[in-house]
Amino acid sequence: MDIFKKKESNVRSYSNSFPVVFEKAKGSWLETQNGERYLDFLAGAGSLNYGHNNAALKQALLEYIEADGITHGLDMHSSAKATFLEALQQYILAPRDLDYKVQFTGPTGTNAVEAALKLARKVKGRNNIVAFTNGFHGCTTGALAATGNQHHRQGAGTPLTGVTRIPYEGYANVDGLSLFETLLNDNSGGMDKPAAVLLETVQGEGGLNVASKEWLVRLEAICKANDILMIVDDIQAGCGRTGTFFSFEPAGIKPDMVTLSKSIGGYGLPMAVVLLKPELDTWKPGEHNGTFRGNNHAFVTAAKALELYWSNDQFETHITACSDQVRATLERSLKRFPELFVKIKGRGMMIGIECNDGDIAEQIARTCFANGMVIETAGPNDEVVKFFCPLTISTEELAQGLNIFEGATEKVASKLIKKAS
Numbered sequence: 001m002d003i004f005k006k007k008e009s010n011v012r013s014y015s016n017s018f019p020v021v022f023e024k025a026k027g028s029w030l031e032t033q034n035g036e037r038y039l040d041f042l043a044g045a046g047s048l049n050y051g052h053n054n055a056a057l058k059q060a061l062l063e064y065i066e067a068d069g070i071t072h073g074l075d076m077h078s079s080a081k082a083t084f085l086e087a088l089q090q091y092i093l094a095p096r097d098l099d100y101k102v103q104f105t106g107p108t109g110t111n112a113v114e115a116a117l118k119l120a121r122k123v124k125g126r127n128n129i130v131a132f133t134n135g136f137h138g139c140t141t142g143a144l145a146a147t148g149n150q151h152h153r154q155g156a157g158t159p160l161t162g163v164t165r166i167p168y169e170g171y172a173n174v175d176g177l178s179l180f181e182t183l184l185n186d187n188s189g190g191m192d193k194p195a196a197v198l199l200e201t202v203q204g205e206g207g208l209n210v211a212s213k214e215w216l217v218r219l220e221a222i223c224k225a226n227d228i229l230m231i232v233d234d235i236q237a238g239c240g241r242t243g244t245f246f247s248f249e250p251a252g253i254k255p256d257m258v259t260l261s262k263s264i265g266g267y268g269l270p271m272a273v274v275l276l277k278p279e280l281d282t283w284k285p286g287e288h289n290g291t292f293r294g295n296n297h298a299f300v301t302a303a304k305a306l307e308l309y310w311s312n313d314q315f316e317t318h319i320t321a322c323s324d325q326v327r328a329t330l331e332r333s334l335k336r337f338p339e340l341f342v343k344i345k346g347r348g349m350m351i352g353i354e355c356n357d358g359d360i361a362e363q364i365a366r367t368c369f370a371n372g373m374v375i376e377t378a379g380p381n382d383e384v385v386k387f388f389c390p391l392t393i394s395t396e397e398l399a400q401g402l403n404i405f406e407g408a409t410e411k412v413a414s415k416l417i418k419k420a421s
């Protein structure tokens with residue numbers, strides 16, 4: 001452990017919550033160098049929807065490497081990339097009647113967001129972007145400007161400009177969309193007409209706030225009526241996390257652009273894309289460039305994951321069943337410990353429980369860790385305990401994790417009683 005304290009920058013963060021050294025992982029389990037096992041309810045912050053070292057994905061990758069398949073080739077054509085594009089078309093886009101072109105950006109989520117914002121500004125010839133309270137879009141300057149969280153914003157060291165923030169659904173009991181429409185039509189409201197709106201349909205880091213179908217449909221209509229592009233940041237909520245491949249499917253909307261990263265690579269390998277309506281593709285070659293737009297290993301596992309999990313509706317059925325299982329436990333906890341909990345939050349397996357304060361959430365997460373489970377918090381004050389296990393988790397493993405959670409709630413509740421008496 002000493003080497004990390006001595007040599008690794010203070011910018012490290014997850015390792016502060018889980019002060020052990022991990023060595024191996026399989027499915028929903030992490031293992032430390034001392035052989036202690038932890039259930040993983042963080043899953044790489046949503047980049048391991050198909051679990052650690054998924055056997056089928058690993059096999060595809062091993063075969064590809066064994067055959068000297070290209071690892072890196074800038075953005076040159078490769079058969080691995082062709083296979084990914086074909087799988088995306090066949091299993092995801094065509095069945096959903098979505099017509100998108102695919103831009104491979106640098107392999108991080110924030111780079112996909114940067115690309116989408118750049119393209120929106122270029123297409124519309126306008127600078128302003130509308131983003132929402134509690135939105136999280138990444139930590140490079142452009143994406144950070146659209147991010148609400150002050151902890152992250154303060155790290156910028158430079159003015160974060162070009163964004164107007166509007167209240168998300170449910171924020172401060174304000175009808176954000178009415179406000180947005182009013183500002184659009186008010187010559188003196190002070191908002192420059194935006195090129196695009198950028199949003200998460202379920203806010204991941206912002207505390208699992210859910211936008212309703214009605215709200216999303218209304219927002220899409222406002223965008224259409226005012227010649228504004230709609231960008232859905234599905235980096236965390238996509239790839240099945242909310243129960244469908246794209247988080248916006250139940251609302252029936254068709255965003256102009258969609259950003260994907262985290263679990264799109266399938267195996268935890270870095271990869272990011274922007275999906276864009278063909279008429280928006282006004283990029284000149286290399287205008288948004290990047291050396292690592294060609295992570296062919298990720299293309300191999302990404303294509304395999306789409307084929308394996310998205311060629312029929314079995315996986316979606318499993319995610320729904322898992323969500324019901326988590327919800328049942330959380331409802332019980334909510335009733336049992338009103339002194340700890342406020343409400344259940346999220347949708348699908350993007351689900352969690354809001355605690356009365358960040359300290360309670362922190363204590364629950366720390367107690368879970370002491371009992372063999374990695375779990376994190378989210379929200380403006382880290383007050384939401386977030387159940388982010390791999391979507392491939394079994395019913396038994398999920399029950400085991402929920403058991404650890406319930407044990408932690410009992411412990412934290414009894415500590416509260418002791419403190420009060």
Ligand SMILES: *Cc1c(COP(=O)(O)O)cnc(C)c1O
Nearest residue numbers: 108109110136137138204235236
């Ligand atoms: C994680 C995340 C990002 C940023 O992705 P990075 O790979 O960390 O740059 C952007 N948007 C959302 C919604 C995210 O959850």
